[in-house]
Amino acid sequence: MKPTDISTPDHFHRVVDCQWACPAHTPVPQYIGLIAEGRYAEAYMVNWEANVFPGILGRTCDRPCEPACRRARVEKEPVAICRLKRVAADHKGDIAGYLPERTTKTNDKRIALVGGGPASLTVARDLAPLGYQCTIFDGDPKAGGMMRTRIPHFRVPEHVIDEETGYVLDLGVAFRGGTRIDSMKTLLAEGWDAVFVGAGAPHGQDLALPGRNEAHANIHIGVEWLASIWFKHVTRIGKRVVVIGGGNTAIDCARSARRLGGEDVRMVVRSRFGDMKALAWEKDDVQREGVVICNDLVPREITHDNGRLTGVNFEPVTSVFENGKRTLVSAGPCNISPAMTW
Ligand code: SF4
Known part of the structure; x- marks a missing residue:
């Protein structure tokens, strides 16, 4: 048996599964312990050191730490690590005394x-x-x-x-x-x-479907549409909206559509409900707001009438798994669901 290698912090991170699973290796037990003692500002600063934006992450992180949480071995759910980050952020009070001082020295770089x-x-x-x-x-x-x-x-x-x-x-x-x-x-x-x-990835993924270019006036790309809302270029949307995709961006688009006038908003996802990329609580939130999630459907065609969007043509599929790899197998002919037409 090889001796334990303690020459790098990796060993210590690994011992704490949630901390190892966090991409920023946030010392999770440490900050949760501080919250338990009501020391919110210190808990916030433990996070700030590791991940810089605890208040934002406490609302948005994909929280890979939680599936790794050992608590889930003895209880149904893991510790709500991500939400506790928000607790620390919301209750921290004035943290000016904890932040690094603005330096007056410069190294001229x-x-x-x-x-x-x-x-x-x-x-x-x-x-x-x-x-x-x-x-x-x-x-x-x-x-x-x-x-x-x-x-x-x-x-x-x-x-x-x-x-x-x-x-x-x-x-x-x-x-x-x-x-x-x-x-x-x-x-x-x-x-x-x-x-x-650090220019980021501010552009979304388009779908090269028949009819997509012709009906472009009423088709939007996820993250770019969300940015248009922030810049107030978009202030309303039609009553019937189809959001294609099952990740957190799709959820944000569906919830935004509800707020901008969408009455019949549907998310159409090619995977099964349980396999969607969106987090469970995101799925709960979007459904609570009246959005319908339709699974096991792959978009095949955008239909239009002289460029005016009229519907989306979906093919029903079944997810088949082999050696952990998913294949989508056709489960019937393509059809235009009445729910997806205008
Ligand atoms: S919520 Fe996100 S940032 Fe916080 S510990 Fe989990 S993975 Fe890391």
């Missing part, structure tokens, strides 16, 4: 950070206290990137984003909003000591 989302803000959070002069560039007017513009505010209120991006900017980080970087050559010519590119 200038860092340009492209993109004002979580990646650049995290780099700036770590470098600014060391004396680096960090400048973040973003095409949007305010810091936060996709956290601000592509997550609906009924899930993350804007004041939470202002607060948590503010903690980073207050460390002495310059933010140049409304400044889109289109040329790396021009940026590099400005003599920065280092450039960090």
Whole structure:
């Protein structure tokens, strides 16, 4: 038997399953213990050290820590690790005394950070206290990137984003909003000591279906549509809406559609209900708001009348699993469900 390797923190992370499963290796037991003692500010700071945006993550994290939680071995549900992060964030009070002080010393190194989302803000959070002069560039007017513009505010209120991006900017980080970087050559010519590119993935995935281009006026791409709502380019939607997809973005779109005037909003998903990518509580929320989830259907065609969207043609499928790999097998002919026509 090989001796235990304790030369890296990995060993200690692994011993705590939830901490190991968290991509940021947040010390989960430590902060939950602090919450149990009512020490919310300290619990928040344990999170802040590890994942920078506890208030936002407490509302949005995909929480891979929870399936790893050992509590689920003796009880039906794991500890609500993610929601407890929000508890710490909502009850922390004034944490000014816990945050690093804005440094007056500089090491004369200038860092340009492209993109004002979580990646650049995290780099700036770590470098600014060391004396680096960090400048973040973003095409949007305010810091936060996709956290601000592509997550609906009924899930993350804007004041939470202002607060948590503010903690980073207050460390002495310059933010140049409304400044889109289109040329790396021009940026590099400005003599920065280092450039960090954290541009994110702000574009969604399109579907190359017959009829898609013809009916484009009434077809929207998930994250881009959510951004259009934030920028107030979109303020309403038709009464009948089909959302294709079963992840958290699809859920956000369906819930947003309900708020913008959608009366008959349906999510159509190719996987089974239990296999959907969206989290269980997201599925509960969307159904509670009156959205119907239709599973085991694959979109095959957008139908239209001279470019006016009239429906979506779906093929029923069955999920067949072999060696853990899923294959979708046709379960019948394609048809235009009356529920999916206009
Ligand atoms: S909720 Fe997210 S950030 Fe928090 S411990 Fe779990 S995986 Fe990590």
